[in-house]
Amino acid sequence: MTEPFCFNYASELFEKLTSRGGTGEAVYRGHGDSMYQLVPSFQREGYVNKFLSLDDASVLTASSSPFRAFYQTANQMGLSLPSVSNEKHQNYTSESPIDALMDVRDEFDGEYDADDLEIMAFAQHYGIPTPLLDWSRSPLVAMYFAASGALDAFTGKAREYLSIDQVLDDQVPDSVRQKLSQYGEKKYLSVWQANSFGLNELSRKRLLFETDIDDKYSVCFFTPKNQGNQNIIAQQGLFSIHRPIKMTGEFRYGETPAKSLSEVLDEHLKWLDAREGQSQFLRESQQCGMLNEFKLPVSQAVELLNLLGSCGIHAASVYPGHQGCAKRVRERADISLIDRLFNPQASEQD
Known part of the structure; x- marks a missing residue:
């Protein structure tokens, strides 16, 4: 992977990502923190452990599979769920420990079928840890999330x-304003940009030519069925899954290393x-930029949100419904706070 592309101003990042053109293979993901x-959340120790209720909380077992439990609970409450085969539905809702253990075996071996991926994609949008990463076909949406x-982090600080x-009274000590300014600059x-076709093809080639697959990772990008999920539609969403092709023994968080994409x-x-x-495929892969990172100081977050807002990209557009409207109101308040801190005269004129 190449070194990150670093920008000083929101307008530079905006222009770079909106002028890249594209072949339909480029997908994007935004992070509020470049660290x-x-x-995937399923492989982050701190995120998953809060879902575990075991004597040994570092071992994930059948009874604690988060997205399996999500499916069971939603089904019991009569809520809508992705359309899957009857066999998969019975497997996910079964109370049989044998069925559950087979389910978790598949999770750790990376043996997911299309129904599993649909359920994971659905659960992920409600905060359930899965082996998936969210992406968007729109660089504007990815920039919004970043x-x-x-x-959020800047106003929290x-x-x-x-x-x-x-x-409100403009009584902010200069020392505090300076600390926050330094935080925003450092x-x-x-925003990550990936070549979804190239990564899929590269993974396929390795699986095709290599027989010893222990501890090797596969990469797959896929687009789930929308099935009424307005978030996926609005965010032009798709997902990637990169998992060990084969894992033996127990998966222990903190002991079993998780690899980034x-x-x-x-x-x-x-x-x-x-x-x-x-070598020809390798040269083409490097030239098209299989995976790139674009970085911007968080002090430029407000300006980037303003640029995106002028294009109709904001909380209410990427989160359709009341939740998105409420988030947009909160974001406007946060933007006003930052404006008052660093540009009080302009804030008073507004």
């Missing part, structure tokens, strides 16, 4: 130092480079 790696996440009365948001890509490219007769 965040491309690791800027929104950065704004501001509220650690200040009371609302200090901000922390970065990031960028690490998996680097491994695949090294393998490809070592094979004769594959």
Whole structure:
């Protein structure tokens, strides 16, 4: 993977990503913090452990599979769920420990079928940890998620130092304003761009030529059926899954290392480079940019949100419904807070 592309101003990032053209293969993902790696929530120890209720909380077993439990609960409450085969429905709703254990075996072996992927994609939009990563076909949507996440963190940091009365009365100490300014310049948001076809093809080639697959990762991008999920439609969403092709024994968080998508890509490219007769594909992969990261100081998050808003991209557009409207109101309040901190005269004129 190449070094990140770093920008100083929101307009530069906006122009770069909106002028890239595209062949339909480019997909995007936004992070409010550039330190965040491309690791699915199912493989993040701190995120998953809150779902575990075991004597040994580092071992995930059948009874604690989060998206299986989500499916069971939603079904019991009569809520809508993705349309899957009767066999899969019975497997997910079964109370039989044998069925459940077979389900988890498939999860850890990476043996997912189309129904599993549909259920995971649905559950992920409600905060359930899965082996999936969300992506969008729109760079505008990805930039929104990056800027929104950065704004949340930035205003959270501001509220650690200040009371609302200090901000409203313009009584912010210069030392605090300086600390926040430094935070905004040193922390970065990031937008990732991936070549979905290239990554799928690279993974397929490795599986085709390599017989020893223990501890090797596969990568797959897929688009779920919308099935009334307005978030996926509005966000032009799709998902990637990168999992060990085969895992033996118990999966222990903290002991079993989780690889980021960028690490998996680097491994695949090294393998490809070592094979004769594959150099043409490798050169084409490197030229088209299989995986790129674009970084921007979080101090530019408000300006990026303003640019996106002028294109009709905001919380209410990417989260259709009342939730998105409420989030947009909160974001406007956060933007006003930042404006008062760093541009009080302009804020008073507004």
